[in-house]
Amino acid sequence: MKEIFDAVIGLDHVYGAVVVDKKGGAVYDPLSLNKFNTQNRVKLWVSLTQSKHFAQELDLVFEKGRLYIRKIDLNYLLVFMDTQSSVASLKLTCDLIEPKRPKPKPRKKFLNLF
Amino acid sequence: MNILFFTNDPGVQESIRQAMAGKKHSLAMATNYQEAVNILGHVFISLLVVDFNMSQIKCKALLAHTQDQYPDIPVITLSSFPLDQIDLPHNTFASYVGTPFVGNELKLIIESEVQNLVQGGTITNVSPPSFAQLLEMEGKSCILRIFEKNSLKGGLLVFRSGRLVDARYSGFRGMDAACRILAWDETDIFIQNKDYPAKDRINSDLQSIIVKSVHMKDESGYKAAPDRPMLARQGAFPEKLGKHLEMQLGNRTCILDVFHDPAAGKRLREARALGAIFDLGRLKLGCADNGTENGLFVAGPVPTTIKLGTQSPQEKITLLITRYLDTI
Numbered sequence: 001m002k003e004i005f006d007a008v009i010g011l012d013h014v015y016g017a018v019v020v021d022k023k024g025g026a027v028y029d030p031l032s033l034n035k036f037n038t039q040n041r042v043k044l045w046v047s048l049t050q051s052k053h054f055a056q057e058l059d060l061v062f063e064k065g066r067l068y069i070r071k072i073d074l075n076y077l078l079v080f081m082d083t084q085s086s087v088a089s090l091k092l093t094c095d096l097i098e099p100k101r102p103k104p105k106p107r108k109k110f111l112n113l114f
Numbered sequence: 115m116n117i118l119f120f121t122n123d124p125g126v127q128e129s130i131r132q133a134m135a136g137k138k139h140s141l142a143m144a145t146n147y148q149e150a151v152n153i154l155g156h157v158f159i160s161l162l163v164v165d166f167n168m169s170q171i172k173c174k175a176l177l178a179h180t181q182d183q184y185p186d187i188p189v190i191t192l193s194s195f196p197l198d199q200i201d202l203p204h205n206t207f208a209s210y211v212g213t214p215f216v217g218n219e220l221k222l223i224i225e226s227e228v229q230n231l232v233q234g235g236t237i238t239n240v241s242p243p244s245f246a247q248l249l250e251m252e253g254k255s256c257i258l259r260i261f262e263k264n265s266l267k268g269g270l271l272v273f274r275s276g277r278l279v280d281a282r283y284s285g286f287r288g289m290d291a292a293c294r295i296l297a298w299d300e301t302d303i304f305i306q307n308k309d310y311p312a313k314d315r316i317n318s319d320l321q322s323i324i325v326k327s328v329h330m331k332d333e334s335g336y337k338a339a340p341d342r343p344m345l346a347r348q349g350a351f352p353e354k355l356g357k358h359l360e361m362q363l364g365n366r367t368c369i370l371d372v373f374h375d376p377a378a379g380k381r382l383r384e385a386r387a388l389g390a391i392f393d394l395g396r397l398k399l400g401c402a403d404n405g406t407e408n409g410l411f412v413a414g415p416v417p418t419t420i421k422l423g424t425q426s427p428q429e430k431i432t433l434l435i436t437r438y439l440d441t442i
Contacts, residue, residue: 048387051384055402055403058385058401058402058403059400059402060394060397060399060400060401061398061432061436062395062397080392083436087432088428
């Protein structure tokens with residue numbers, strides 16, 4: 001996670017990134033963005049990520065900035081950029097690094113018994 | 115600020131007009147109780163001036179109504195009787211002016227009351243949801259008088275310990291008013307640090323109200339399409355956008371389709387909710403990729419979807435759409 005995070009944060013026009021789980025908890029937040037600082041925001045995030053419309057990859061352009069969300073395993077990488085940014089290089093960076101990351105192995109059910 | 119004067123005396127009315135000439139406030143005159151109540155119910159009044167030389171019963175009834183329904187509105191009483199001869203509890207009005215007025219007396223007292231309404235400061239060009247979230251986080255108790263920049267519509271939001279407890283706007287009250295006010299884009303906000311005595315008319319958390327207001331805004335724009343004159347212009351948006359992109363890109367082979375897509379409404383609402391969480395302002399467009407298909411959804415006057423070819427210059431198209439939305 002650190003590798004993908006460092007690569008993303010080094011790109012031009014990126015001013016913040018955070019990895020959160022579907023419950024809104026920060027999985028990796030070295031910049032302490034603390035974006036979900038109220039219970040209501042967490043609730044909203046949870047309801048959004050559970051929506052069937054919520055995509056694997058989402059690029060949103062707003063008046064004050066751009067938000068790129070990418071589902072990685074069971075978590076979400078959120079990247080905050082200014083409006084001048086290009087999301088193509090960001091996607092490419094993620095595409096290059098993500099396959100290299102070891103996938104979490106499924107737990108064997110009765111492992112603890114032996 | 116809108117100021118309501120309750121008087122049927124033409125002389126007093128003329129004196130008020132002269133006293134307030136050149137001031138930026140809007141004046142409304144009511145000559146009877148029912149008219150005053152109607153104005154209070156439909157116009158965003160910030161200050162009430164009552165002429166006690168009229169029927170005392172009607173004046174007292176109006177004061178009682180104001181105190182019960184609009185405790186945020188300060189009342190200035192005008193009377194030819196000395197203050198100690200007016201049969202009214204002193205907590206029912208904010209100031210007293212003897213008639214006939216002397217010099218700038220009325221003007222100065224009105225200005226002083228208006229200053230009290232904005233003693234917490236003024237913030238310009240701000241989006242109401244962002245500011246409301248800030249107040250919630252800080253647990254503030256205050257009254258916000260909010261004016262939309264473009265239309266000059268006005269409304270009121272009341273916070274108690276960071277909780278939104280009351281709102282009013284153009285005949286709407288509580289949740290209905292809050293959703294409408296929070297849907298405004300750019301506003302000037304006047305802050306009054308004051309505890310508000312009225313009951314909680316909203317009973318909901320702020321985030322839910324913001325999401326509801328986003329939905330309401332979206333749906334009202336969408337509903338407006340079939341039967342308003344605006345509809346024709348709104349309905350033409352996808353076609354105009356398509357032509358603009360064709361002209362800018364030289365051809366449309368990379369764009370498969372541009373169309374009004376009511377189904378994109380839900381996706382746009384969710385994207386707007388994300389923008390509200392992170393205070394990113396108005397949504398312009400988004401691109402969703404669920405692994406099997408991707409497409410652009412545009413937050414224009416009507417929900418619009420653009421189907422892209424596999425070789426489309428998505429970044430360039432995004433930039434062109436963003437600029438186009440700024441021009442309409």
